[in-house]
Amino acid sequence: MDVNAAVAAAAAIGGACTGVIAMLAFRWSERDQKKPTRTSMRPDSNAPLPPGVDTVLSVLSSSAVVLDESDSVVKASSAAYALGLVRGGRLAVEAMLNMARDTRRDGEIRQGELDLPRRGTGRGEALAVSARVAPLGSRLVLLLVEDLTEARRIEAVRRDFVANVSHELKTPVGALSLLSEAVMDASDDPEAVERFAGRMQIEATRLTNLVQEIIDLSRVQNDDPLEDSEPVRVDELVAEAIDRCRQQAGSKQITMAAGGTAELRIWGNRGQLAAALGNLVENAVNYSPARTRVGIAARRLSLPGGDQIEIAVTDQGIGISEKDRERVFERFYRVDPARSRATGGTGLGLAIVKHVAASHGGEVTVWSSEGQGSTFTLRLPEAGSVRERDRSSGPPVVNGDEGPHGPAHPDTLEPFPAPEVLP
DSSP states (O other), rough: HHHHHHHHHHHHHHHHHHHHHHHHHHHHHHHHHSSHHHHHHSOOOOOOTTTTHHHHHHOOSOOOOOOOEHHHHHHHHHHHTTTTEEEEEOOOOHHHHHHHHHHHHHOOOOOEEEEEEOOOOOSSSEEEEEEEEEETTTEEEEEEEOOOOHHHHHHHHHHHHHHHHHHHHHHHHHHHHHHHHHHHHHTOOOHHHHHHHHHHHHHHHHHHHHHHHHHHHHHHHHHHHGOEEEEHHHHHHHHHHHHHHHHHHHHTOOEEEEESOOOOOEEEEEHHHHHHHHHHHHHHHHHHHHHHHEEEEEEEEEEEEEEEEEEEEEOOOOOOOOHHHHHTTSSSSSSSHHHHHHOOOOHHHHHHHEEHHHHHETTEEEEEEEEEEEEEEEEEBBBBBBBBOTSSSSSSSOTOOOOOBBBBGGGGGOOOOOOOOOO
């Protein structure tokens, strides 16, 4: 009897201990569930957004950030993280945070433009953004940020272009006005009238060329060359460029030589391609001394992305310094302004070449050495295969470079050699 009582008492004590342990475990589990976790502290988790807002924010092109009453980020788009607006679950831009607090306080919609430091650069560049803050419900604030950097850059380019055009047009127009007054004052002096009339013709020609090149540049920038494209023979483009400059070259006794252009075709707008190559040849003639040679050579390059045609125009002119080489393709930029006035240059020729090359999926590069000359190379995609050859036999052949040691490989191509000075 005593044994049974002892067993019953031990069982009762064990059951009580089990119940106590289970109750404590349940309490501990509830406490752990109430503690904030990394997942619950992350933005976008259990975000108390009004119905439909999350879907709308996901399709907006602007960077979107939603803040709660404690200025914590409830929702943020990937673009907001990319711009550096949100870091560590908080809005990182103090000016935007102040706008959000003011809007939460009075419910007014606010908008402003800010300059933000660009992440990952040490050059002091800034991002131009437009920020708009509006209340979202009773507790949340919505911040929409639009990147205006590219729009501002384009506007600056347009503003500079208008200023440069105004300045360039004012010079010949002013010269024509002064020359016309001089002609009137020298009406009784036939020699002076003839001299001033000759100057007026020069300035009128310069004005005409400037206006035409402005029109050409505008057309190149706005037109799509693929809408009116065709296979264009390189030898025809070269012949047209040489004919365009034949008179100028003849007056300076400059020999123009072309080679390697047979059986090569480029796919593009014939008028734009002719204008681009013509500008390169014309520059070479204008900046070459007398009794020299301008060389025009073309070849095919077999590259992994497809065959390309490379046209190089080489002169023996004054050359271009290293600091000017990076800017020669800018509009109205002249390496030697005094010489440009003497040759009638407008500073738009190489800008047109650059835009034509880019719109046709190609590029233009320059090699130059002061006092030795320059080589401008225009590289454009080929208009399909126009020469029957067995591509499986031997390495790729570059048109016009089959020497005594066999065909040249495109990876080991040398620059086009500069032409020699005529005796």
